[in-house]
Amino acid sequence: MTVDPKKWRRPLALLALAGLVFLAQNYAGAYYVRVLIIVAINAVLVVALNLSNGFTGVFSLGHVGFMAMGAYISSILTLPVAMKATNLNLPHWLAGVQLGFLPATLIAAVITVIVAVIIGWPLMRLSGHYVTVATLGFLVIVRVVLINADSYTRGARTFSGVPPYTNLWWAVGWLVLTIYAANRLIRSPYGRAMIAVREDPLGAQSVGVSILGSRQWAFGTSAFFTAIGGALYAHFLSSFSPAAFYFSMTFNLIIMLVVGGMGSITGSVLGAAGITLISEFFRNLERGGVVLGVRIPPLYGMSQIVMAVLFMIIIVYRPIGIMGQKELSWSDVSRWLSARLRPPAAGTADTGRPVGRGVSGD
């Protein structure tokens, strides 16, 4: 072969992914397409969360607040003008605005980043437990504002009529972009600074790394993609209320993050996919019905319990999650492929577990 495979593997992988999306969109059942969309949206959210909680060590419980902002702002912008007139009570300059999905999503994400940087200015100076409680406080503030800003959000009532723009293409497209951006950020000097701050704040500071600066970078980028995840989610559900963006959503994202491995982008995607599929399975079970010939009564709350128990088992027995801080890299893929495709050479160890470059360099 004369072509350099390194040059082609990315476009080829993207092409293969596009092919898979095309196949799923056209041949998979509607239910499975919906599940895949949820997987992709959750993966966007968890990768974004990982930038803050995993790579920077700022353990935020407030990201769902950013998600809610992304969802509500983008939905106010895309809601058809007629719906705006009947459902909301917007100021004049906003009432006649109706944007497409992409501009609405981007505007929502930019506004969210501005808010994140403003609240990050005080919050990112805190460390350890304080930042966790303070970010949870931010989530409560967002919820209170959503419920009280009645003329913009319909308060605690359902915000409905949002055009269902989110399809598998949008969700997977944003996921690819999120992974790309997160990966680039982590391998940039800013990302190295984030990891240094996580590992040893004092040491990082002493060699000239700005703790506040690197945390703000992570927090802001994280808020940007979290808002995009929120916008995708809103235009997927098409009707939602502030209750969708509160503690149980926070907990679900945290489970995905921890199960996948805090500090691994690959882990975030795997965690999001695995937990979404498992919880979808149990959600179906908890509605009751006949499963494998056994009649099961409706058991509401069951799926959350199973998730939480699973989560505790992971924390106790594999606290680093599926991936730890490792990433799946191209060399892993090619090693795996060559081990499978060529006749096994003597002594080739196939551990079956991807061994990647440790991001933190450990």
Add this chain to the structure above:
Amino acid sequence: MLSTGNYILQQTINALSLGSVYALVAIGLAMVFGILQLINFAHGDLMMLSCYVFFFLAAAGVPFVAALLLAVLAGALMGVVMERVAYRRLRGRASVSMLLSSLAVSIILQNLVILVESPQARSFPAPDYLSTPLRLGVLTTSTIDVITVAAAVALLIGLTLLVTRTRVGIAMRAAADDLMAANLVGINLNSVIVFAFAVGSALAAVAGFLWATRVGKFDPMMGFLPVLKAFVAAVIGGFGSLPGAVLGGYVLGFLEIFLIGFLPPGLSTFRDALVFFILIVVLLIRPNGILGSTEGEKV
């Protein structure tokens, strides 16, 4: 219509009552945090579970005082079980793992109650004489406000004696001060930690009862907001410090009541947001709280 002076007095009673509940919850959080550096999210769910225990005992015809005592006992017991099951084996790990574990415990407890009982709120079967209006001159209050303050004061005195005069109390404060050193001088950490969980959870159970009587109803999610506010109280006072937690509880009670009382009505619906806004401000100007030690927690 009350005069301004009387209005302030009236609000002071409300603030003392609310602050008492926050203080009782905050102490339990601060005790556990002081020793284990754990923010126990499931603390509020002990409030909730004790309310359910009380509810079922009362429904079964158990007399009020016995039902209340049993509910408090059950709260303490559940706190101890929680420590054994969810936190003990995580001791010494990265501090975030216990926090995550407490989130999981919280979710499990809430959903167990939803599963076994129902997600709907129930009205709380407190005796009527606890919620009768009480007239003190021009002021109107409710018996529950007076009882809340009295109960909190009595419990706080008892707790002070417990942590300053008894061996286990002194050992607990030693462990909170320096876990390793306490261990080195022969303090049995397990028993100290069990003690902290038992006492803190019993106080949470009392607070749960007072809270549910105040609100008139209880539901599986009832612990979430009080416990978050108790965090804020504990942080305001200086996290890990017991007097700080009490002080923070009352400061928060006063801030909350007086903010609602004096803000324009349009803004008073934002009270929960204001509480957390205060938290952020406090963390900025005095990250170790009013009575907190001066450990470096701020970057």
